[in-house]
Amino acid sequence: MEFKKSQELYNKGLKNMVGAVNSPVRAFASVGGNPLFIKKAKGSKITDVDGNSYIDLVLSYGPMILGHRHKKVQKAITKALKSGYSFGASTKNEIKLAKIVCDAFPGMDKVRFVNSGTEAVLSGIRLARAFTGKDKIIKFSGCYHGHQDALLVAAGSGLATLSLPGSKGVPEGAVKNTLIANYNDLDSVKAHFEEHDDIAGIILEPVAGNMGVVTPQNGFLKELKEYVNSKGALLIVDEVMTGFRSKFGGAQELFEVEADITCLGKVIGGGFPVGAYGARNEIMEMVAPLGGMYQAGTLSGNPIAMAAGISTLSELKKQNPYEKFNEVAQIIEVFLLESAKKYGVEITVNRFGSMINPFFTNVHVTNFEQAQTSDTKKFAVFFWEMIRNGVFLPPSQFEAWFLSSAISEKDMKKIMKAIDKSIEAVANM
Numbered sequence: 001m002e003f004k005k006s007q008e009l010y011n012k013g014l015k016n017m018v019g020a021v022n023s024p025v026r027a028f029a030s031v032g033g034n035p036l037f038i039k040k041a042k043g044s045k046i047t048d049v050d051g052n053s054y055i056d057l058v059l060s061y062g063p064m065i066l067g068h069r070h071k072k073v074q075k076a077i078t079k080a081l082k083s084g085y086s087f088g089a090s091t092k093n094e095i096k097l098a099k100i101v102c103d104a105f106p107g108m109d110k111v112r113f114v115n116s117g118t119e120a121v122l123s124g125i126r127l128a129r130a131f132t133g134k135d136k137i138i139k140f141s142g143c144y145h146g147h148q149d150a151l152l153v154a155a156g157s158g159l160a161t162l163s164l165p166g167s168k169g170v171p172e173g174a175v176k177n178t179l180i181a182n183y184n185d186l187d188s189v190k191a192h193f194e195e196h197d198d199i200a201g202i203i204l205e206p207v208a209g210n211m212g213v214v215t216p217q218n219g220f221l222k223e224l225k226e227y228v229n230s231k232g233a234l235l236i237v238d239e240v241m242t243g244f245r246s247k248f249g250g251a252q253e254l255f256e257v258e259a260d261i262t263c264l265g266k267v268i269g270g271g272f273p274v275g276a277y278g279a280r281n282e283i284m285e286m287v288a289p290l291g292g293m294y295q296a297g298t299l300s301g302n303p304i305a306m307a308a309g310i311s312t313l314s315e316l317k318k319q320n321p322y323e324k325f326n327e328v329a330q331i332i333e334v335f336l337l338e339s340a341k342k343y344g345v346e347i348t349v350n351r352f353g354s355m356i357n358p359f360f361t362n363v364h365v366t367n368f369e370q371a372q373t374s375d376t377k378k379f380a381v382f383f384w385e386m387i388r389n390g391v392f393l394p395p396s397q398f399e400a401w402f403l404s405s406a407i408s409e410k411d412m413k414k415i416m417k418a419i420d421k422s423i424e425a426v427a428n429m
């Protein structure tokens with residue numbers, strides 16, 4: 001397998017782009033080598049500029065849940081393009097997507113569309129502060145909520161991959177109202193409430209995907225919601241990754257928990273830049289023009305992005321691939337564990353619906369500290385062998401792999417073969 005053209009573009013890109021990437025998770029910092037440059041993708045596969053084709057388990061870090069260039073999405077985008085690209089005024093399709101989203105999340109009476117997950121969360125946090133009149137926010141170590149200043153501490157994958165404790169350029173003042181708790185540990189949340197009486201809310205990934213996949217244990221989400229509300233604070237559930245991914249109504253539907261404020265992104269844009277935040281009426285009425293919390297966007301509700309979102313979610317509802325996702329993820333999990341046993345490699349596998357990944361550790365992973373016991377050198381060897389065997393993975397131990405509904409039985413055979421060879425390569429390193 002050759003990566004000559006990717007290498008050439010990488011060298012060229014370094015001149016005017018930072019690290020030749022527009023998001024640091026795309027750099028191959030922790031696995032070595034240089035990033036692959038992609039030429040095209042279709043269905044379950046992605047092809048690089050050297051013509052190498054891979055089964056895509058990155059899926060643009062989540063959005064491409066139907067696989068690439070699904071024909072219905074393609075048709076909807078093409079149609080929307082003929083009417084114009086951006087108007088700076090409302091359109092019928094915004095109402096349509098808003099209804100699909102609000103119907104899927106019972107705790108959302110109203111929604112506001114923005115352009116990214118980062119924007120959705122920073123607006124959701126502002127809203128919690130506006131509604132409660134309090135300033136402090138609790139976040140969990142290892143959860144990533146986008147790159148706004150206030151939440152760029154103990155923020156999981158991107159930083160962990162680059163071994164950065166936090167980001168430079170974030171002033172102390174910006175994080176002075178951010179408190180850190182441990183995932184799956186209600187006592188660590190209670191300790192903050194005992195010390196502070198000005199906590200507006202707590203934000204979390206309902207299933208974490210940014211420290212690798214980590215699921216909530218033993219009713220953690222329900223207990224958290226009850227406790228947080230009993231203290232007059234709001235539960236802000238960041239479903240940017242999990243929304244529509246493992247259930248149509250997100251992790252909230254599966255765990256039967258209703259967020260006070262929900263943040264969305266990724267899948268709702270079907271590959272275009274869309275984020276959203278929403279809540280019940282009394283909270284959303286704080287947002288301008290109804291209320292005094294200001295938030296705006298030149299391209300928010302962009303017509304092409306709305307068309308992609310509507311067609312993606314409508315097709316997703318029709319396909320209802322969630323059972324299939326569980327089955328496919330289970331097959332991958334069993335195979336990973338069997339290969340690991342066969343070659344004597346220690347791994348732990350976590351999965352949730354269509355999100356899965358192995359950790360190269362023998363520790364049961366339920367929080368960030370445990371995730372960090374993983375041997376990232378082993379992951380690097382595993383990653384490159386998967387690439388050489390035609391499977392595209394996120395280049396980090398601390399990222400979830402994603403499944404699309406386009407994955408076929410033939411693809412699965414290829415994935416199994418690649419896993420077997422890659423675990424063997426780890427055993428022989």
Ligand SMILES: Cc1ncc(COP(=O)(O)O)c(C=O)c1O
Nearest residue numbers: 116117118144145146240241265
């Ligand atoms: C849970 C979660 N929240 C927020 C974000 C930020 O979204 P975006 O990259 O669209 O700004 C991400 C991105 O990976 C995410 O996984």
